[in-house]
Amino acid sequence: MILPIRAFGDPVLRKVGKEIDKDYPSLQDLIDSMFETMYSAKGVGLAATQVDIHRRIVVVDTSEERDQPLVFINPEIVAQSVEQKEWEEGCLSVPEIYETVTRPDRVRVRAQDAKGEFFEMACDELLAVCIQHEIDHLNGKVFVQYLSNLKLNRIKNKIKKQQREAQQ
Ligand code: GNR
Ligand code: NI
Numbered sequence: 001m002i003l004p005i006r007a008f009g010d011p012v013l014r015k016v017g018k019e020i021d022k023d024y025p026s027l028q029d030l031i032d033s034m035f036e037t038m039y040s041a042k043g044v045g046l047a048a049t050q051v052d053i054h055r056r057i058v059v060v061d062t063s064e065e066r067d068q069p070l071v072f073i074n075p076e077i078v079a080q081s082v083e084q085k086e087w088e089e090g091c092l093s094v095p096e097i098y099e100t101v102t103r104p105d106r107v108r109v110r111a112q113d114a115k116g117e118f119f120e121m122a123c124d125e126l127l128a129v130c131i132q133h134e135i136d137h138l139n140g141k142v143f144v145q146y147l148s149n150l151k152l153n154r155i156k157n158k159i160k161k162q163q164r165e166a167q168q
Helices: 029-038 123-138 150-165
Strands: 043-046 057-058 070-080 085-091 092-106 107-112 118-123
Touching: 029 043, 029 057, 043 123, 057 123, 070 123, 085 123, 092 123, 092 150, 107 123, 118 123
Parallel strands: none
Antiparallel strands: 043 057, 057 070, 070 107, 085 092, 107 118
């Protein structure tokens, strides 16, 4: 099922997701719907927060072929490089806005898979950027909140304009 993606400005994007435990109902259905939503929107990642589900679950696929789905349940960054990297980020909740954000170059993530098993993954390149971006969503943060107030206000106005035009 394709789920509606909430846009920046919607207060649900500020909620902090709760941990998922082993007997969370229909977890596999949620995972399937999140992948369907992410692939149909042509995103490289999606956090449950963006579809108004306030649980700590993220789906990612940074492969060219769109055939390497990754699920991260209760993800945590357990190590990060001192080196930082700039990346032009976008977000399905902030359509048509791309801005440079600086984050650690590499991170090590600990999470659970769909069966509840713990794993760790060393992430670099787009995957490192994406998992940090998604964990921010689980904590109620959207990438544009790293920008200056001037840029943030311009983005808020642009989104309001997009929403007005979408209504007409
Ligand atoms: O599709 C997405 N692309 C992207 C590009 C650069 C940095 C982060 C991302 S994540 C984004 C999908 C999304 O909004 N995930 O929350
Ligand atoms: Ni996003």
